[in-house]
Amino acid sequence: MFQRDLLCILVLACSTIFCLRAQDSLAHNQYFRQYPNKVLIRTNLINTSNEFSLYNENLKTNIEVIPNRKTTLGLSFNYDLLAFSFGFAPEIFNSNRDKEDGQIFSFSLNLYPGPWIQEIDFYKQNGFKVRAVDYASSHLPNARSLKIKGKTGFNFNPNFSFRAKNFENQRQMISAGSFIPAISYSFTALRKIRVLDKIENANFYTLAINPAYYYNWVINERFLVAGGLSLGLGAFHTSDRESSSTHLLTTSSLDLSLGYTTDSFYSGIRAYTQVQNQSSSSHAKVDDAVRYFSVVIGYRFDAPKFIKKTNEDLRRWLNSL
Template sequence: MGLRALFTFFSIAFSSFPNIAQNITDSVDVNQPKYKRIYPNVITARVFFINTSNTLKVKDRSSNLSFNLEPNKQDRIGVSIAFRGLNASFSFAPDFLGENKDNENSKLFNLNFRTFLGKHFMQTFDLFSQKGFYIKNNEVNQYFPKTKNFKIGGATSYIFNEHFSFKAITSQDEKQLKSTGSFIPNITYFYSKFNLKNNSPLNEVNSSYYSFDIAFAPSYYYNYVPSKNLLLSAGVSAGIGLNHSKSRDESPLTTLLTELSFRTSATYDMNNLYCGLHYSYLSLNHNADSASQVIDNIPFFNIFVGYRFKAPKQIINTAESINEKLKLKN
C-alpha cells in the first residue's frame, strides 16, 4: 500500500504547519456554545490518503456457488475544501504508491460531495467510475482489463439533535465540545451500471447489467469527547428498500433491498491544525435476476491532515447574501 511513501508524505505536511498554527483562532469569528464550537468564517482545507472501491459479490441462490468482481484497487491522495457546510474533494492515484504500480490499464475516479442545509438537513453525493476488474472465486482468478463499473448516488439525511456535529467528523469547520449523539434517518439512492467485457478470442465475454437502489435507512451516531482535543465517533445504519435491475439476458426485476453501513473515526484538533482517520463500509444486498443475488460493497478508508484559514471577506459576504435569500442560518 506504499505506507513508507505515505508516512513520508504526511510527515512533510505536518512539519510545514506548526509555525503558522498559532494565534489564528483569535482572529476568526468563533461561537462557543455548550456542545459545539462553530467556525462560520473559515475555510477548512486538507490533504488526504484514501483507499476505496466498489466490489460486487454474485451468489447463486440455489447453491453455494459465488464469485467476486473486484476492481484493480488503487491508493489515492487528494485535497478537499469546505466552507459553511459545503464540502468537496478530489483525488488521484500517483504511481509512487506501491499498490498502484501493477494497475496496468486500470482506472478509478471517485468524487465525494457533502453539504448541510440549515441545522438539520445533510446531503451527500458519491460517484465511482472504475475500469479493470478481477473475477475471483475458489477456482478462478481472471483479470478483465476492459470491464467497467459506474455508480452515482448519495443520501438525504436529517440530524435530529442540533447539538450533535457531523461537520466535526467530516469537514472540521465545527468542533464537538461535549459528548452527544443523534438519531439520523437517511434516504439513500444509487444508480449503477456494470459492463463485463473481455475481448479474448478464446473466451469472448460481453455483457451488461444496471440497477437502481433506493432505501430508507435509520441510523444513530455518537460523538465521544474524551479530552479537549480528541474526538472519537461511531455510527451504524440499517435500512430496507427496493432495487430495480436488468441484465442483457434477463427481464427487468424489482426486488427487496437491504442496506447495512457503519462509520468510525478519530480526529485530533489543535488550534487550527487537525488530523485524523475515517473508516466506513456500505453494503447493499438484493436479487439481481431470477437465479442470483448481488451484494454491493463500498469500503472507504481515509487518513488526513488539514488546516483552518480565515475566509476572504468577499466569500463571507456572498455566503451571507445567499443565506439571507434562502433564509438559512449558519
C-alpha cells in the first residue's frame, strides 16, 4: 500500500513538471539581472523539521509528534531554468549527537519555464518523540515519516524575480512585487507512531489553492529584503487500515529573507513557515507544520560546456511539448 501510494505521487509530480511548456525567460529586463551562462552552487545550514499534531479521541487532547533531528546541511545547484538541492543531518552538529536514532533527508527540484513556477520537495524523517499535556514524553526510534509535496504557480509580474528572493540565479535590481497564485498538493505517510498502546500508520493527501503575494525590496545594489505571504483553502484526505475521511483544509505560509549579493558571491538568511490545519474534531485530525531557518552562502561561475549542452537539450524538449 505504501509503495503504491508513493509511486502514484511521484508519477503525478513528474507529470506536472514536464507537462509545463517552457518559455524563454532570458529576455532583457532592467528590473532584475540574470546569469544565463553561470552555474550557481550554494551551501546552507538549516534548522528544519516536519512536525505533526495528532488528536487522540480517548485522551481528548493533541499529541505532538516531533522529529529527533533538526539541524541539516544542504547543497544546491542552479543553472538557467533548473534548480535542485538536497540536505541531510550529520552528527558533526551538537544538536544531532544526542539523538542517535534520528535522521532527516530532504531533496528539492524546482523548474522555472517562463512565468511558471514548479516546485517538488521530498522529506524523509526517522526517529520521533511524542508528548501530550499531563503525559510523559516517549521516544519512538522506529517511527518514520515521508512527505512529498509540490506547488505549481504563475508569476503575474514579469518585473518580479521569484528566484532572486530565494538567492537563486537571478538578482533583483529594482524593487518589485507580484501576485502569484498556486496549486499545492502533498502526500504524507506516518509509520509506527505509537500513541499510548496503539500503533498509528496513516497516509495523508492534500490539495489546495494558495494565492500569495511576494515582494523584493532592493535596499541598494547589493542588499535585498524579500518577503511573501500565502493563504490557502483545499481538501485533506486521511486513510489508514480502519477508515478514511476527507475534510476542509486551511493553509498559510510566511517566507522572509535578507541577502547580500554581487555578480559572483552572495550570502543571506531565510526563514520559512508553513502550517496546515484540518477542520475536523475526529480521531484522524492532523495538524502539519514545516518550519526552517537557514544561513546561505553561494558562488557563481562559468558553466562547463556539457552543462550548457544539457540545458539546451532540455529547453528544446520542453518547447516541443
